[in-house]
Amino acid sequence: MYVSLDVSGGGAAWELEQRRLAATEDDQARGMFFRGALHVIAFLGGEGSVARCKGVAGVWEINPFQLYSVSRYLRMVSTAARLLAPRQGGFDEVLERMGAQATVDFLASLFGRELLAESAGSPRLLLESLGDAYRMAVSYGERYPVWTGERSARFIMRRDFMPAAYHEGVLRGALEAVGARDVRVSGRQVALLDSEFELSWR
Missing domain, CATH: 3.90.1520.10 (H-NOX domain)
Incomplete structure (x- = not known):
């Protein structure tokens, strides 16, 4: 089981980890949300951040219509928010931007x-x-x-x-x-x- 010990995002990072631990393998989201998050990560943090987030999530090739475990998505989003928050005004600002991109996709x-x-x-x-x-x-x-x-x-x-x-x-x-x-x-x-x-x- 993956358990993140990095809580550099403060309470928000800890909360995302609690949400991830509450998910089961039956809790799934389509790949379009993964791709949307990666678009934001690439724009704000570059390809190095994209590679790190993919690695943490264990997802490399993404089919936008396929269902993937939401726990993988939460790993990706939590890692991205910790990486990008210092330059983007905070953890919540990064999450809101990812939500907006999820809607576009x-x-x-x-x-x-x-x-x-x-x-x-x-x-x-x-x-x-x-x-x-x-x-x-x-x-x-x-x-x-x-x-x-x-x-x-x-x-x-x-x-x-x-x-x-x-x-x-x-x-x-x-x-x-x-x-x-x-x-x-x-x-x-x-x-x-x-x-x-x-x-x-x-």
Whole structure:
């Protein structure tokens, strides 16, 4: 079993390790998320950082549609965040950037194009469909909106392995992709694998 003893990212690094240890082999994510993270790592840290993160994750050739253990993804993301945080404003900033890239890659996929077509430019329809979209991309968790207004919602994530900062990037990117303006996303963790997000837009 891989156990990271490097906690140079502080509490955030320790938390990612706890999330990884909570994952089973049945908890899987598609390779598109690995490739998206590697795009960010290459842009911010260069090919040396990419090689190190691939090595830590034990993933070299990545099929964007294949499912891989999410624990490998968490190893990659945690290593990247520790490497890049000192130059990018902190651990959470790196995670949010990776989340935003994950949205770009997902929306460019067949699954994402179907989601955008079903949403028809409506942030409300997008959020209603987002739980189903996640189920096409990962094998774990539950996600759904609770409406608090015409242009606001609380988005609930249960048993998801990525921290709130990562999903702030995901949700902001998804809403902006359907034309939402002045998007505000504020997440909070309510348990190790459970988070809630306050969303609003124009």
